[in-house]
Amino acid sequence: MSSTVAVIGAGTIGRSFAYLFARSGYTVRVFDPRSDLAEVVAELQADVTADASARNELASQVGTVEIAETVEAAVAGVVFVQESGPEDPESKPVLFSQIAEAAPTETVFATSSSTIPASSIAAALPESEASRVIVGHPFNPPHLMPLVEVVPSPQTSTETVDATVEFYRSCGREPVVLGREIRGFVGNRLQNALMKEAISLVQNGVVTAADLDTVMKNSLGLRWSAVGQFEGMHFGGGEAGIRGFMDHIGPAFAAIEDLPVDVDPAGMEDVFEQVEEAYGPTPTPQAAAVRDRIQKAVLDARGQGR
Known part of the structure; x- marks a missing residue:
């Protein structure tokens, strides 16, 4: 070959x-x-x-x-x-x-x-x-x-x-x-759902853009570096696993209301300004290097470093 x-x-x-x-x-x-x-x-x-x-x-x-x-x-x-x-x-x-x-x-x-x-x-x-x-x-x-x-x-x-x-x-x-073709595949569809929810939380005054990132990095992001969505739910259900999770928490999660969201540029202006205030008008090579260093450390911890 x-x-x-x-x-x-x-x-x-x-x-x-x-x-x-x-x-x-x-x-x-x-x-x-x-x-x-x-x-x-x-x-x-x-x-x-x-x-x-x-x-x-x-x-x-x-x-x-x-x-x-x-x-x-x-x-x-x-x-x-x-x-x-x-x-x-x-x-x-x-x-x-x-x-x-x-x-x-x-x-x-x-x-x-x-x-x-x-x-x-x-x-x-x-x-x-x-x-x-x-x-x-x-x-x-x-x-x-x-x-x-x-x-x-x-x-x-x-x-x-x-x-x-x-x-x-x-x-x-x-x-x-993937089992079949679908727009956005899997990763981007998940990213799209989370992106819209994040934007809506900022637009509706629930949290600032910088604090939302703090929430992500110190909870879900950290968890997801070790387990996926369904494995995390399985852990969350204790001895009953994912069935217990959905039995105890599923109804409460289902009752969470959707917030309005506007992803057009005009509607995003406040989000844009908050992100640029937190991280600068453009991403820097230094910030990218920090991101890559952390991601490499996670991969090393998972035995996937090359």
Whole structure:
């Protein structure tokens, strides 16, 4: 089997995936029409080399990052393609036609898309090629966040699903296969529900934006780093588990009223101002570094650090 993979698109997600794949021992070919691609690839290779050195790893234990001048050159002879281009429902099918025409007959064609289903991307492809198109949706940044949502279309073959799961696991990720296509997948639907509730609590004067984040970091966020939603409910029910939880607490939770929420920019102005007052007008690299350090510490505690 080839140990070479392709990354199409060198934006934030594509660069993170390229780093992850190279750190996992693969040779990674990167294509993007951006004019500074050579500099981007050189920086990625330097980061991979520096990280390997810091971990006292041999050069043979990690892969390399290479530049590809075209899509066709990037996917020639590869076992896996991770496409992370613009979120454009019209351009992605065209791009995947290019990829399918130039790649080997058993290559997996994965997209990082968070909104465009595999069935839409593969609609114009022959059945044999459509069967190899699949969504591999990460949480940002992919080289740090373990989850990859694997979302097959009705045309995606079982072999493609299995190969996709095996590949992501070889990179230390935690792939979860969804039973069917749905807008927003699972992670973003959960995030969307919590986001709307958070906004409504601030808009209705229940809590400030900064204090809501304090609540999250010191309760739910801390708990969810150790257990998921349903496992937490199971613990909460004591000896009766989740059945006891719902018996004792379910009715009270069901009675919690919904607050009005306005996610239009004009309605969000007070929320915007509170967030910018708490954290500055734009996120800083220093704050991102603190976030990543904490997340890495959590992963280390869970035995998932790489």
